[in-house]
Amino acid sequence: MASSICLRCLRRSLQSIESSHRAAFSTSASFSAAAPPKKQGAPGGTGARPPAAGERKALRKRIVLSNTNALQVEGLEDFTGDKLVRHEPGTVTLDKFRGQVLGLDDETVDALRALESFKSTQAWSLFRRPATLIRAETAQLANQLANAEGDGKEVSRMVIYGSPGSSRGSGKSVMLLQAHAMAFLKDWLVVHFPEAQDLTNAHTAYQPVTTPTGTIYIQTHYTAKLLANIARANQKLLSGLQLSQQHRLPIPVQANISLSRFVELGAQDPDLAWPIWQALWLELTTPSQSESKDGLQRPPVLVTMDGVDQAMRSSAYLDSETNPIHAHDLALPRHFMNLLSGQTKLPNGGMVLAATCDSNRAAASTMDHCLARISAIQNNAQPPHWDPFVAKDAKVEAALKDVQALKLPGLSKTEARGVMEYYARSGMFRHTVTEGMVSEKWTLAGSGIIGELERATIRARF
Template structure:
């Protein structure tokens, strides 16, 4: 019954039509019961997947499969008048909006993401595991944890400091909430007036889902399509701030044209949007200009951060795997993450992911980030010098493995009020699921609360 009740309600969905961390759109998706009334005087057609008698056999005597198979058609919502489809209004889930000024005042409470037209979640997208949660929930929301308040304080101080002193990588066990914490940092910065560049799926930078070309000038492999998409989304999210900034030094676009001092940054981005082949050069010049200006702090947030240190699935002319740092986009991000390039005001935050085993966290990277200082790399294994160069000075934050009871209670309240549970549950049920999951955030929801809907 809970599944039918949930099916009759509007759900918020994030679509991701492109291969990269795509431009996403939120829309309300009506999920309807699959049935269709038979009109008066009309014979109801039923599909059959069985084999008929002699008439259904070919010349060789073999049975033919019936071509007309049954199909389901959606029933209009107005016809769902049976009490089983009745549900309370979706607006019952009332949560405060996630805002920079309210985060520190609401530890252990759930807050919803407001999602305006230019919101980073809507434009940049979200990681796949977060996407699934948001498709089920009627409103994208998250719980403000103690580590969230700590990270918000770090960002508040970083707004007046160079990004060289504020380079962080979020690490922790699988399902501990690293992606959610990074998303909260992005929303915090956006609501506090920062300029935000969010890469929710860095694996898409190295899994050969985007075109690439070799550039002999830089001796790297350019990714013009991904750079073009990044420019487009960055302009949409930060249009207001970009309209108030201009170029501080002449910018040469691959010997084709030179933009003079005083050119608005929007015009610089338009050059890359008009000609996709120069988008990587424009993106690099844009970030350099953002690094020099001091009017707005800048946040560079990267999920699947470990993928930037792996062998990509791209191939060179000799069919050998291309290292990630030989691709233009990962190399540019690593230069800011390592402090080789900086923002005058801002921070760089990455989050490690273990959901994709193809681009998993290696032992060498664990040691370089200080996650396993007692485990030295094998003396028989070659450690590439780029690994040490691009991880130098990065601070590692370990996410708590368990939710506190208050944090888990707030998470339970969100899913319970959103009618995700099939019946009224007592406090014993909450404590049982919290104990079974060991306090792990993802297991508490998916193997605990939502597992009650399995048959």
């Protein structure tokens, strides 16, 4: 009896403990937190709106040209027109500024922005204001620009490329920007194709047009955008020029309309863009009649294309039989290639520049071979032989037949020191610039590749 009572008491005590243990960890429904109500039209009820059309692309390509946290560089000279004056045969004043950084004034910056010369991958946003290093190749371009204004109206046609394996970040796009700045300072008209890839990747509308030489494909919306860039960047120059010829256009146009207003008509309506583009080039390639103000005057023209390797092969567009369309059968790339090869003349002088892109390199074996051959001939070396097992692109070979090739090397140590001192004076490089420091960074940057030098100094802090 005693043992049974003890077991019964023990069982009751265990039940009371278990029930109290469960109660301590129970949760009443009245104290539960209610889920927040979903907002109408918001995916998943988070309240975040989907990005608008083109918003991601605009953010990715957003260009910032000023950093208020950077120091103002005292004594920074501007890149002005008087530095491009020829002071003796074969040289211009800009030669004296090699290895120095010069600032770009507001008017030039506005024109360069309208032309889309700045790249989002460049380090403009780290400094107080845009400035650029004057290197040996910059002075070389300045001399060629001066030759184009001489009595002979020389027209330089050149492809800028880098050394194999170290060409990324060598400054090819900045060389085009410097050429744009010099042309604006000289009152030239500047036309720039910011990315050849945008012409060949099948992301814009196109349509066939029959010409006496065959079928070409026009891109009306891209042409309208290009005309808008030209109108904004060259507004001051085009406002002082008038239409001088009668052109067959879809709409009536005032006889003495300014070229600025004429170009804007094409920028506003893609259906008018292509005929207005053709008429504009007829106007620009009309020879100036005399040096007097009464005669017809037309300025020299600078035409440039970045990432030209994308236009040296078949494009992503398809013809009516679903065959790839060669990039040179697209109207705008063909127009540029005709200028680059010299088939289309610039009677009032000018320059045609193309630059390859190694950040998004396209396979263009014929272009690579042609550039290597041209470079070898320029340096009195043995030209390379063509690989017989690789098909040669006759259209690309014809476009590069009579051009110059400028291989862009790394900076010299003097130029590297100049740009590092500018970094230090801006507060972006917090070290004393000594000969040892310059040699160290120059070596780590692959013998002065400016993109790597930038990465090893100012970008290493972020």
